[in-house]
Amino acid sequence: MKIVRLEDCRKRPVEMEGVKGAFKQVPLGKADGAPTFSVRVFTVEPGGHTPQHAHPFEHVNYVLEGSGELVSKDGAKTIREGDFVLVDPDEPHQYKNHSDVPLVFMCIVPRHYE
C-alpha cells in the first residue's frame, strides 16, 4: 500500500509542441507498480493550454481546482472543480485555462501511456 500527497510529487513542465504553461505530476504510476492505469495531475496556468491532439486511449479527468475549457469534437465545454470527465479514445481534445487561477486536474490513462 502506498499513500502519496500531491505536494510531494515532482512537478515538471510539459514540453510538447502546442503547450503553454502546463505542468505534470505523477502521484501514482509505473514507478509505484500501478498495474493497469496511471494517475497524472496537470496544472495549467492562467492563459495556458495543452496541445490540441488525439491518441488511441482515453482520458479520465477529475478537476481538483479551478476551471477551464475542454475543447473537443463537441465544441468547447466548461470544466470546473468537482467535474468527472471521460474523453474517448481518438477524440481530439485540448484543455485551456482562460481564468486567473490555475486549473488543476487529474488525468488517468492506461499505464502504457503514462
Add this chain to the structure above:
Amino acid sequence: MKIVRLEDCRKRPVEMEGVKGAFKQVPLGKADGAPTFSVRVFTVEPGGHTPQHAHPFEHVNYVLEGSGELVSKDGAKTIREGDFVLVDPDEPHQYKNHSDVPLVFMCIVPRHYE
C-alpha cells in the same frame, strides 16, 4: 466526451457481508463506455466501514472529503482529504471511518471489476 457531477450519480448502499454505513456511486464506468477502468466513489458514514477483503485487482483511491483508516498488511494508516492511495492486487484491506463526518473517496478499478 462526457462530463459528470457526483451529485447527479445514483447513490446505492453497499450490501456485502462486513459492511456498515457505506454507499457507492459510479461517476464514470462501463455504462459510459469507459474502456479500461471505472471510477467509483464510496461514502463511509461516521462509525462505518467496508468489509475486510482482498481481490486480484488493485484499488487506486483519491480522498475527496474527510478522513479515515485504511487497514492493510502494513497495519492501520490514516488517510485524509487529498491523499492518493494505491492498494496492490491481493492485498487485504478495509476502510474505516472513526471520525464524525463522512469519508468520501474515489476508488478506481479495472472496468471488469466495477
